[in-house]
Structures are given as structure tokens and as C-alpha cells.
Amino acid sequence: MKENVVIIGGGIAGMEAARQLLLLGYTPIIVEKKDHLGGHVARWHKLFPDMAPAGDLVRRLSEAISEANIFLETRITSINRLSNGYVVMLSNGVSIPCRAVLGASGFRLFDASKKEEYGYGVYNHVITNSDLEAWFNGAEDPRIVADPKAVGFVHCVGSRDLKAGNSQCSKVCCMTAVKQAIELKERFPDARIYCFYMDLRLFGKKYEDFYINAQQEYGIQFIRGRVSEVGETAEERLQVKAEDTLSGKPLKVQLDLLVLMSGMVCNPEVAEFARTIRLDVDSDGFLKSLDNVGGINRSNQPGFFYAGACTGTKTVPETLAEARAAALDIHRYLLGK
Amino acid sequence: MIDRIPSGFHPFVLPFLAGMIFVLSYCVYGIIKILVQLPGEDRRRFYLSLVTPKTVLKNIRDIFCDCLFHVKLWKRNRLLGYMHSSIAFGWFMLIVLGHVEVILFLPHRIRLFYYPIFFNYFVAETDSTIQGSLLFFLMDFFLLVVLSGIVLAMVKRVRSRLFGMRRTARPSLTNQIGLYCLWAIFPLRLLAESFTAHISGGSFLTVPANWVFRQFLGNDLNMLPTWWAYSIVLGVFMVVLPFSRYMHIPAEMMLIPMRNAGLKIRNARKGFARVQVYSCPNCGVCIDACPMSVNKANIKDCTVYLTRQLRRGNERRITEISDKCLLCGKCQAVCQVGVDGPGIRILNRAERNYALKPDYSSIDGTAIGRASAGGRVAYYGGCMTQLVPSIGRSVTSLLEKAGIDYRWIDRDGGICCGRPMWTAGRLKEAEEIVRKNEELIRATGAVTLVVSCPICYRMFRESYHLPDIEVVHYVPYIQALIAEGKLQVEHDDICYAYHDPCELGRGCQLYEEPRQLLSQVVRLSEAEKNRAESVCCGGSLGSLSLSFAQRENMTRAALENLYHSKADAIATACPLCQATFSRYADRPVRDIAEIVDLHAKANKQNKQAI
Numbered sequence: 001m002k003e004n005v006v007i008i009g010g011g012i013a014g015m016e017a018a019r020q021l022l023l024l025g026y027t028p029i030i031v032e033k034k035d036h037l038g039g040h041v042a043r044w045h046k047l048f049p050d051m052a053p054a055g056d057l058v059r060r061l062s063e064a065i066s067e068a069n070i071f072l073e074t075r076i077t078s079i080n081r082l083s084n085g086y087v088v089m090l091s092n093g094v095s096i097p098c099r100a101v102l103g104a105s106g107f108r109l110f111d112a113s114k115k116e117e118y119g120y121g122v123y124n125h126v127i128t129n130s131d132l133e134a135w136f137n138g139a140e141d142p143r144i145v146a147d148p149k150a151v152g153f154v155h156c157v158g159s160r161d162l163k164a165g166n167s168q169c170s171k172v173c174c175m176t177a178v179k180q181a182i183e184l185k186e187r188f189p190d191a192r193i194y195c196f197y198m199d200l201r202l203f204g205k206k207y208e209d210f211y212i213n214a215q216q217e218y219g220i221q222f223i224r225g226r227v228s229e230v231g232e233t234a235e236e237r238l239q240v241k242a243e244d245t246l247s248g249k250p251l252k253v254q255l256d257l258l259v260l261m262s263g264m265v266c267n268p269e270v271a272e273f274a275r276t277i278r279l280d281v282d283s284d285g286f287l288k289s290l291d292n293v294g295g296i297n298r299s300n301q302p303g304f305f306y307a308g309a310c311t312g313t314k315t316v317p318e319t320l321a322e323a324r325a326a327a328l329d330i331h332r333y334l335l336g337k
Numbered sequence: 338m339i340d341r342i343p344s345g346f347h348p349f350v351l352p353f354l355a356g357m358i359f360v361l362s363y364c365v366y367g368i369i370k371i372l373v374q375l376p377g378e379d380r381r382r383f384y385l386s387l388v389t390p391k392t393v394l395k396n397i398r399d400i401f402c403d404c405l406f407h408v409k410l411w412k413r414n415r416l417l418g419y420m421h422s423s424i425a426f427g428w429f430m431l432i433v434l435g436h437v438e439v440i441l442f443l444p445h446r447i448r449l450f451y452y453p454i455f456f457n458y459f460v461a462e463t464d465s466t467i468q469g470s471l472l473f474f475l476m477d478f479f480l481l482v483v484l485s486g487i488v489l490a491m492v493k494r495v496r497s498r499l500f501g502m503r504r505t506a507r508p509s510l511t512n513q514i515g516l517y518c519l520w521a522i523f524p525l526r527l528l529a530e531s532f533t534a535h536i537s538g539g540s541f542l543t544v545p546a547n548w549v550f551r552q553f554l555g556n557d558l559n560m561l562p563t564w565w566a567y568s569i570v571l572g573v574f575m576v577v578l579p580f581s582r583y584m585h586i587p588a589e590m591m592l593i594p595m596r597n598a599g600l601k602i603r604n605a606r607k608g609f610a611r612v613q614v615y616s617c618p619n620c621g622v623c624i625d626a627c628p629m630s631v632n633k634a635n636i637k638d639c640t641v642y643l644t645r646q647l648r649r650g651n652e653r654r655i656t657e658i659s660d661k662c663l664l665c666g667k668c669q670a671v672c673q674v675g676v677d678g679p680g681i682r683i684l685n686r687a688e689r690n691y692a693l694k695p696d697y698s699s700i701d702g703t704a705i706g707r708a709s710a711g712g713r714v715a716y717y718g719g720c721m722t723q724l725v726p727s728i729g730r731s732v733t734s735l736l737e738k739a740g741i742d743y744r745w746i747d748r749d750g751g752i753c754c755g756r757p758m759w760t761a762g763r764l765k766e767a768e769e770i771v772r773k774n775e776e777l778i779r780a781t782g783a784v785t786l787v788v789s790c791p792i793c794y795r796m797f798r799e800s801y802h803l804p805d806i807e808v809v810h811y812v813p814y815i816q817a818l819i820a821e822g823k824l825q826v827e828h829d830d831i832c833y834a835y836h837d838p839c840e841l842g843r844g845c846q847l848y849e850e851p852r853q854l855l856s857q858v859v860r861l862s863e864a865e866k867n868r869a870e871s872v873c874c875g876g877s878l879g880s881l882s883l884s885f886a887q888r889e890n891m892t893r894a895a896l897e898n899l900y901h902s903k904a905d906a907i908a909t910a911c912p913l914c915q916a917t918f919s920r921y922a923d924r925p926v927r928d929i930a931e932i933v934d935l936h937a938k939a940n941k942q943n944k945q946a947i
Contacts, residue, residue: 113919114919114920116724116726116727116915116916116919117723117724117725117726117916119727122726122727122730123726162885163885163920164920165889165920165921229723229724229726230726231723231726231748231749232726232730233749239749
């Protein structure tokens with residue numbers, strides 16, 4: 001009989017791990033609270049740096065795990081620890097005994113309406129990075145006007161922001177903003193596009209090329225300085241006040257669309273749940289890895305493993321790599337080595 | 338009643354006499370010093386108030402209610418109230434009745450001011466009269482009252498929770514000496530009067546005690562040592578009084594007339610501020626009240642410790658405590674003496690010298706004001722409203738629905754109200770901003786100024802001089818619009834808990850108006866601590882040095898206080914409270930303007946008028 005491995009979360013981390021576990025001869029059981037697999041990536045349009053459609057990645061992964069057990073729209077009601085494993089109880093009444101569990105519960109997008117000064121949910125033309133991707137994917141969005149003359153991107157919304165309760169860098173938003181600015185410019189070649197940033201963290205492969213390109217080829221303007229407040233003019237355009245810290249001057253600009261780069265934050269429900277089975281939670285609210293260099297996949301409890309953004313902010317390739325590593329780690333554990 | 342001691346003197350009175358002379362001269366010196374330190378204008382005002390019958394009556398009433406009966410403490414906790422008023426009023430009556438005795442029986446001795454205190458030692462009872470028995474009864478009765486207070490005080494030291502206090506201030510050395518003296522004075526008096534009761538007479542307490550003592554201590558030799566002990570303890574108490582918290586007894590009698598005269602603190606360390614500092618009784622009620630006390634590290638930043646450090650002259654701690662505070666004003670609201678903790682702190686902040694001085698000379702208030710002239714009503718959102726745009730939008734929407742001819746005068750840039758500078762202690766800079774803003778507002782030509790931020794509103798009320806312009810917070814303004822029928826509102830069954838913002842409630846005394854307005858559109862439920870005891874949201878601009886983590890703890894504690902109401906959502910009337918709460922709240926946080934706007938529609942006649 002094939003051995004069960006429960007995977008919490010059906011995002012790309014859970015899917016990739018399930019694929020690897022199938023190849024290793026196990027029966028992965030994915031528990032996903034939403035009605036579809038793919039998590040945040042399923043909502044995304046294109047992935048940097050190759051601009052490959054995110055949908056392709058999710059589709060490939062879905063096909064590869066067709067033999068796995070997948071419970072959609074299902075939540076975990078409790079996990080009980082046994083002497084050498086766990087019993088996972090699901091909201092549909094199923095209970096699964098297993099020796100290994102993989103936590104792949106991912107992250108939450110920062111709720112941009114908490115940064116009230118940006119007017120998300122108040123003004124008609126303020127959206128988030130996630131809303132913009134959905135629109136790229138073809139969703140209707142009345143907030144995006146047909147012919148915008150000027151568009152602004154605000155970096156670090158709810159990340160690296162003590163006041164917003166998250167002091168960590170979300171890692172992917174700098175590059176996402178550059179990518180989205182280019183994509184918007186391609187759709188609206190006449191629009192002026194501004195990025196308001198604190199500093200740009202373009203660490204990955206080809207990221208710097210994107211940044212240079214965005215300036216040279218697309219004429220996107222990068223302004224170093226945080227937006228102080230957003231107002232609305234009588235014509236319902238947005239009026240943004242910021243400081244250009246390079247020139248040391250305050251500036252005011254009128255925009256037709258403002259995109260907030262909402263950061264990745266921990267899911268407080270997950271942290272609460274983790275405490276019930278004595279999993280350590282880190283100071284940033286994410287699940288705590290056994291160590292952050294050689295043991296990112298491991299938790300403080302035997303048989304409980306992690307993959308992806310449940311332990312901190314990750315890019316897509318990092319998440320996939322971690323999922324593969326976690327699958328091998330589980331295999332090693334189940335062999336008792 | 339006759340004199341038992343012909344000379345009317347015994348050396349045992351000397352310790353008391355010395356202590357009394359010391360404390361009286363200290364107080365006289367202190368009063369003169371403080372009066373000299375007052376600015377001339379304030380001094381004249383103070384003297385004038387002392388000859389104005391109305392204020393004199395108020396002074397007498399306040400001194401009786403606050404110093405003797407401790408009315409405020411009774412309201413807080415009956416046991417605490419009884420403890421304080423039994424000691425204060427009982428002691429006061431013992432002194433008064435002591436004098437009555439001397440005047441009645443030995444009027445020629447009234448010149449000796451120790452006589453009423455040690456009356457029972459110096460007299461012998463010759464015949465019992467109804468007058469005498471009544472007096473002796475009253476003396477014993479009030480001694481019993483004081484003793485019951487002392488017993489409660491002892492219980493309070495170990496179980497302060499019985500008295501409604503979770504934490505009390507840690508007593509300093511002089512406070513401890515004073516405290517033990519105070520505890521010893523009245524039992525010693527009982528002993529001393531009991532030992533002499535068979536000679537001087539006594540009543541239900543002293544006579545039986547005398548009988549008991551005589552059963553096993555058969556002679557009069559014990560009499561003198563106890564009178565000595567009583568006098569020495571009194572003397573020691575008088576000597577430590579100026580250096581202990583008990584200085585609040587004389588200081589408060591100075592504070593009340595000064596406050597009733599309308600004096601304000603003008604110097605951080607001198608004059609009225611000094612009186613305030615000495616009036617602090619160190620009871621520690623402000624510790625539990627202080628929103629910072631949820632952080633263990635901040636417990637010693639409460640007002641009781643500020644006054645203590647100010648008396649000690651510990652500059653490092655004075656600066657720390659002054660900077661840390663959020664200036665929410667709750668310590669002053671709960672203080673039975675009304676020590677102006679926030680005011681003292683702001684002036685201590687003002688002592689600092691800043692190398693960089695901002696220059697506002699280039700700002701032309703009049704020009705900015707003219708640009709937004711035109712409406713009879715000017716709406717001033719303030720900086721914080723710009724940062725929480727939903728509020729400005731709701732207020733203007735309501736004004737539009739009501740058909741008001743208004744201009745949002747700082748929609749596209751304006752001048753700060755000046756309060757952040759003021760609370761930071763940069764009074765001159767704040768003053769300059771205020772003058773510029775006054776020019777601006779006058780230039781708009783408006784007759785009514787509607788303000789949506791309580792921080793600004795308080796500044797407008799306290800520091801602005803706009804004689805022909807009515808400055809009003811939007812809550813009463815919208816109430817009036819509804820009352821006039823210009824706005825029609827519908828009622829909804831959602832339950833809101835209203836959070837009193839510090840600046841609107843304690844700062845501007847608007848407690849009932851927001852509740853009345855809210856209950857016209859939604860259901861209201863009260864937080865555990867509300868109105869004057871509302872808990873600061875933790876986001877106040879007042880603090881210069883609290884860390885985010887400390888503020889977060891405070892915000893969470895304030896939210897717990899609101900969750901206590903079991904309401905579906907939280908209502909407030911301050912952009913800063915809203916921004917702070919919505920970071921951590923598990924339910925929606927909305928401004929009153931937003932809530933009312935959701936439930937309001939324009940009166941049809943208004944539309945026709947437009």
C-alpha cells in the first residue's frame with residue numbers, strides 16, 4: 001500500500017511537492033480551502049523574468065498531479081499527534097492518518113485598505129498589484145479607465161513598514177512593479193508611468209535588465225520617496241503628494257490610476273493553528289523553520305515539513321525548489337534515514 | 338474643667354511645637370515663593386479672585402468636597418473614598434473640636450496653640466455637664482472614625498484591589514516615614530487619652546480603655562511616656578511633611594483657589610506648576626488609568642512618578658517621562674486633585690533648545706485663504722483627515738446632501754493647525770503656525786469653520802483667536818443639520834461601540850453629542866471604560882519616544898476595552914484613532930461621519946434649492 005502524505009495548501013508549493021511525492025511512490029493528499037488549485041499564482045498573468053504565462057505553470061502542475069488525492073473547498077479542523085505520526089481531520093469529515101505532513105499554506109496579501117492614506121477602497125482609481133494582474137488576465141475592473149494619461153505605482157505597501165505591522169521586505173514587489181509598469185506601458189503607450197520607491201531590491205536573475213529596460217526603452221520614471229497622501233480632484237483624478245528625496249523637493253502629480261504594491265504577510269490563522277500542535281512561529285508571524293540555512297523545509301516537530309511562502313516571502317522559483325527539496329526530505333524521513 | 342497644670346506647659350509638647358513651627362514657616366515661605374514666581378498678570382488675577390465672593394464660595398466648597406470629603410474618590414470606589422475622607426475629615430473635626438473645648442472651658446488658654454491638641458493632658462474634670470459629655474463623645478467618635486480609616490489604609494497596603502486599585506505607587510523613603518507616623522499618630526492619641534481619662538474625662542472609647550489599662554497597669558506612670566510618644570510622632574510627621582507626599586495637604590488648598598482663579602501653567606517648574614507638583618498625593622490612581630501601563634517598562638512613566646522626579650530634580654527622568662507620554666489626559670481626568678500631567682509635560686518639553694528653527698515667513702496665509710474663499714462655511718480637514726480620506730469624503734458628502742454652501746479650504750494644501758508642534762513643546766513655532774492659519778481662515782471670508790479632526794478642533798478652541806467665526810466640530814454641526822431637517826437619516830440595527838477620542842472627549846468635553854448623533858442612525862453599546870475614562874488608541878501624536886511595539890500593545894488593550902461591548906463595529910470621531918485601530922482591529926472601524934453618511938439622504942427641498 002502506498003503511504004499517505006498530507007499537504008496543507010494547494011498552491012504551487014503544494015502542487016510541486018505532490019508531483020515529486022507521486023514520482024517517489026507516495027499518495028499525496030492536497031487539502032485546499034479554495035475551489036481551485038494554484039493559489040496566488042493562478043490569479044497572476046505573466047511571471048518574470050521570462051514573461052511566461054502563469055497559467056501554463058499551474059496547468060502543467062495540475063496535469064502532473066492528476067493521480068493525487070485533492071480535496072478542494074476543504075479546511076483542516078484539527079491535527080492530532082500520534083506517537084509516530086499525525087491524524088488530520090478535515091471539514092468534510094474525512095480523517096487521514098499519516099506519518100508526514102507538509103505545510104504549504106503560503107502567505108496572505110497585505111490588506112491595502114489598512115494604509116488609509118492611499119485611499120484603497122475609498123477612491124475610484126486605486127487598485128493593488130493583484131487586482132492589476134487579474135485585469136491583465138481579462139477580468140473586468142471599472143477602476144481602470146479606458147485611456148489613462150498617468151499611472152503611479154507605490155512600492156512597499158504594508159512591507160518594511162512597522163506602522164503597518166510588517167517590518168519585513170516582501171522581496172518580489174520591486175520586480176513585480178517593474179514588470180507591471182512595462183506591461184501597462186505596452187498597453188497604454190501614451191501614459192506616463194511613475195514608480196514611487198524607497199529603494200529598489202532587484203536581486204534576481206535578469207531583474208536589473210528589466211529595470212534598465214523599463215527606464216531606457218519604456219521611459220518609466222522612478223521617483224525615490226514615499227507617497228505621503230493621496231487625494232481626489234473635482235474631476236475624480238487622483239492627486240498624489242510625495243517627496244522626491246533625490247532632489248529633496250516635494251512633488252504633486254495627478255494620476256488616473258494608482259497601483260499599490262501590496263506586500264506578502266503571514267496568515268494569522270496559520271500561526272494560531274500551528275500553536276495547537278506546538279509548531280514554532282517566528283517573530284514575523286510566519287512559521288519558523290528549524291534553521292534558516294540548512295533546514296528551511298523542517299519544523300521543530302518530527303514529521304512536519306514546510307515548503308514555500310508559509311515560512312517567509314519567496315519568489316516562484318524559490319517556492320518550486322523548496323517544494324522539491326521538501327518532497328525529498330519527506331522521502332528520507334519516511335525511509336527512516 | 339480646670340487646669341491641671343498651672344503653668345499650662347509641659348516639655349513633652351516641644352517636639353510637636355518644633356514640628357509645627359517648622360512646617361508653618363516652610364509653608365509661608367513656599368506660598369511667598371510661589372506668589373513671587375507667578376507672572377504679574379496671574380498674580381493680580383489670583384488676588385482678585387480671593388476677594389470675589391463667587392470664587393471665594395467656590396473655593397470653600399471645593400476645599401471641603403475635595404480635601405475633606407474626597408467626593409471624587411467616593412465616586413471611584415466607596416472604600417477608597419471612606420478611607421481618605423475618614424482620615425481627613427475625622428482629623429479636621431478633632432482639631433476643630435479641640436479648639437471648641439478650649440474656647441468653651443479654658444478660654445484664657447486659646448493663645449497656646451498646642452493646647453487644643455493636648456487638651457486632655459492639661460485638664461482635670463470637675464463636674465460632668467451635657468455639653469462636656471457631648472464634646473467628649475464627639476471627640477471619641479471622630480477618633481474612632483480616623484482609626485477606622487487608618488485600619489483601612491493598612492489593609493490597602495497589602496490588598497489594594499479591594500479599593501479598586503490594581504497598582505499603587507511605590508512609596509519613597511520620606512513617604513514611608515510619613516506613612517508610618519500617620520499610622521502611629523492616632524493609636525498613640527487613643528492610648529494617651531485613655532491613660533488620662535480618669536482625670537480629664539472621656540467617652541465611650543477612652544473611659545473603658547482607661548478602666549482596662551488600670552486593671553493591669555495600676556499607676557499613672559504610663560501617662561507621660563505615651564503623651565511624649567504622641568507629641569514626638571506628630572513632630573516627626575510635621576518635619577517630614579514638606580519632603581513627603583503629605584505636602585499635598587497644604588498644597589491642594591493653594592491649588593484649588595489658583596485653579597478657580599483661572600490660572601494656567603506658564604513655566605514648567607515655577608509658580609502654578611510647582612503647586613500642581615506638590616499637590617500630587619502619590620495615590621497612584623493614575624497608574625492603572627495610564628494607557629502606557631500595559632507595558633511593564635512604562636509603568637514608571639505615569640504622572641505620579643513625574644511629580645516625584647520633578648520634586649527630586651532628576652532631570653534625566655523628567656525628560657524621559659515628559660517625552661514618553663501620549664498626552665491623552667486620562668491621568669488628569671481620574672486624579673482627585675486634578676494634577677495637570679499633560680500640561681506640565683508639554684512645558685517641560687518646551688525647556689529644550691533646538692538647534693534648527695523652522696522658518697515659516699515665506700508662507701502667505703492670506704493668499705492661500707483667498708484662493709479658497711467663497712463659501713459661508715469653511716471645512717478644515719487637517720492633515721490627519723488627508724491621511725484617512727474616507728472621513729473628508731463623508732463630511733463633504735453630508736454637507737452637500739444638506740445643501741450647504743461650503744469650501745474645503747485645505748483640500749489641496751493648507752496650514753497645519755499647530756497642535757503637533759504645541760504638544761512637542763515647540764510653543765513659539767506653534768504660535769507662529771497658528772497666526773498664519775488665522776490669517777488664512779479670515780481670508781476665506783467664512784462665518785463658520787467646520788472641523789473634522791478633534792486634534793485640530795482642540796487647538797482651535799484653545800489657541801486660536803477668531804472672534805467672528807464660529808468654530809464647530811462636525812458632530813454638533815451635523816446634529817443641527819438633522820434637527821433643522823436639512824438631512825434625513827434612517828436607523829439601522831448594526832451595533833457600534835463608540836470610542837471617545839482623547840482630544841474630543843477629555844480635550845473638548847464632547848461626550849454626549851457623538852452618542853446622540855450615532856444613536857440616530859445605529860445601535861450603540863458602551864465600552865467597558867468610556868467617556869472621561871476612555872482608553873487612548875495608542876496612536877497619539879503626543880508621545881515623542883514610545884516605540885511601535887509599545888504602541889501596538891496599547892492599541893490592542895484599547896481594542897479589548899471596546900470589544901467588551903460585544904458590538905459589531907467600532908465608531909470613532911478622530912482620523913488618528915481610526916487609522917490606529919484599523920491596523921489591528923478584528924472588526925470594522927469607522928468614523929461617525931462615514932456611518933451617518935451611509936444612513937443619510939438629502940431633504941428634497943435642498944435639491945430644489947440647489
